[in-house]
Amino acid sequence: MDIDWAALGEVFGISLVATVGLVGVFTLGILGSSSPAGGGGATTLARTGAYACFALCAAAVAFGIYLIAA
Amino acid sequence: MEHITLLIGIVIVTALVFDFTNGFHDTANAMATTISTGALRPKTAVAMSAVLNLIGAFVSVEVAKTISSGLIDEDSGIKPEVIFAALVGAIVWNMLTWLAGLPSSSSHALMGGLLGATAASVGFGAVNGDVVVMKVLIPALAAPLVAGVAAMFATRLSYAMTRNADEARTAKGYRAGQITSAALVSLAHGTNDAQKTMGVITLALISGGALGADADPPMWVVVAAGTAIALGTYLGGWRIIRTMGKGITDIQPPQGFAAQTSAAATILASSHIGFSLSTTHVCSGAVMGSGLGRKGGVVRWSTAGRMAVGWGLTIPAAALVAALAAVVAEQGDWGVTVVAVLALAVCGGIWLASRREPVDHTNVNDVPGATPVPGAPTADAPQGVVTAALRSVAPPPPAGARRSGEDAATTAAPAGDASDDDAGTAPAGTAPDGAAEGTIPRQATGGSGPAGLSGTGAPGAGARGADARPAASSLS
Numbered sequence: 001m002d003i004d005w006a007a008l009g010e011v012f013g014i015s016l017v018a019t020v021g022l023v024g025v026f027t028l029g030i031l032g033s034s035s036p037a038g039g040g041g042a043t044t045l046a047r048t049g050a051y052a053c054f055a056l057c058a059a060a061v062a063f064g065i066y067l068i069a070a
Numbered sequence: 071m072e073h074i075t076l077l078i079g080i081v082i083v084t085a086l087v088f089d090f091t092n093g094f095h096d097t098a099n100a101m102a103t104t105i106s107t108g109a110l111r112p113k114t115a116v117a118m119s120a121v122l123n124l125i126g127a128f129v130s131v132e133v134a135k136t137i138s139s140g141l142i143d144e145d146s147g148i149k150p151e152v153i154f155a156a157l158v159g160a161i162v163w164n165m166l167t168w169l170a171g172l173p174s175s176s177s178h179a180l181m182g183g184l185l186g187a188t189a190a191s192v193g194f195g196a197v198n199g200d201v202v203v204m205k206v207l208i209p210a211l212a213a214p215l216v217a218g219v220a221a222m223f224a225t226r227l228s229y230a231m232t233r234n235a236d237e238a239r240t241a242k243g244y245r246a247g248q249i250t251s252a253a254l255v256s257l258a259h260g261t262n263d264a265q266k267t268m269g270v271i272t273l274a275l276i277s278g279g280a281l282g283a284d285a286d287p288p289m290w291v292v293v294a295a296g297t298a299i300a301l302g303t304y305l306g307g308w309r310i311i312r313t314m315g316k317g318i319t320d321i322q323p324p325q326g327f328a329a330q331t332s333a334a335a336t337i338l339a340s341s342h343i344g345f346s347l348s349t350t351h352v353c354s355g356a357v358m359g360s361g362l363g364r365k366g367g368v369v370r371w372s373t374a375g376r377m378a379v380g381w382g383l384t385i386p387a388a389a390l391v392a393a394l395a396a397v398v399a400e401q402g403d404w405g406v407t408v409v410a411v412l413a414l415a416v417c418g419g420i421w422l423a424s425r426r427e428p429v430d431h432t433n434v435n436d437v438p439g440a441t442p443v444p445g446a447p448t449a450d451a452p453q454g455v456v457t458a459a460l461r462s463v464a465p466p467p468p469a470g471a472r473r474s475g476e477d478a479a480t481t482a483a484p485a486g487d488a489s490d491d492d493a494g495t496a497p498a499g500t501a502p503d504g505a506a507e508g509t510i511p512r513q514a515t516g517g518s519g520p521a522g523l524s525g526t527g528a529p530g531a532g533a534r535g536a537d538a539r540p541a542a543s544s545l546s
Contacts, residue, residue, distance in 0.1 A: 007345040023224035030243035
């Protein structure tokens, strides 16, 4: 009986990093795209950063679809 | 030749039925949290999941060459009767767990069925014991842990980051993100599980001589398998969705997003690395983890425990049914017929039993437009026993807790302007439901739910309902 601990560890590590990373980046995107003061829009910088975050998430989704289809 | 063709035909139909049960059994994996956070309406959610399952069946051409993942010795060739018996075992277990509202792995049910049918037909020598441990036991223990830990940290992180943010705005974003994650899970499910059925059908065709060895599945097999799983998904395993979405923990949008993202990441990572984990175990673990990650989040360990028991029973139970089916089916044509008729009767009985306490899109998340409940179901004694037994196994606590939470919410905010929010439409959804079942089981479970949860769940739900109101009305 040989249990593939390496593969299990890899799955664990990648899942943890990917999940926490994506949730963090997406949350940054949400925070950046919503203005804290209400009323006026977010600053241009924050908005640009938010779009970058969302783009990163979209890239991750595209990679996920690629993994499914491959 | 004639009789082989008929048998192969029966195997194909049975495989498609299994695919169908797989579909409605696993809708919850992708869509339970999406439905319970209100990211999508129940019907929309299952429709989207169905379409993605169908697409998933077509996107990848790599069909599982071994249907049992090496659990049993396939080299000597699996007889169609054994495949048939295995499928019957898996279907019966899927139906039973659905009736009980337990999310359990359809892959494990199929594996268990194959193990049992093979052991009964060929003997235990054909079962690779160490592969069972490697492919079944370890992943079953690891999957919820991996996904749960990831979801827990992700939930913590998102709550820490949005501490000072406007909850309504972030909730909107998280719901959108959650839909995307759920879509990925659905797509992956269609690819993996529809292909399992394609593999079974292809194997049956090969064993009957209709296809050459190592042939790819014909197009009609791909279409049939994809359609069966999509139809099953669209039907929606509402009982299981309720357990996953409401029974384990109360899920808020950040938790739903974290759980679903963790599930998608874990499933993709595991299938890519080749340490395959059960989607059901991953998603259940992710939901539990997200419950642990939120301050004040309550994981109902009794529900989780019932699920764990269900997981543990999946392989032996499906194996037992399949073994009995294999013994009978191997007697010849009449044996196959008897097994088929019995399987149909059992599934019909389970379905009838489910109508006594229906869970559908109306009471899974309280959307108006109740489907008519067929009048008094035939009250066969055995069904009553089964229902009673299952009710004691799986009372759905969330219904009571949620209902009281919504009552609090609607009285606290009687404006009811948020007509597209589930709490606003609760009375419409629950009224027909209550009228239809006034005298039957729900009262029992609804009564025990709040009583059992009054210490923790009900106040939490009430508070959640109350503070969810401003968020919802500002959204709509």
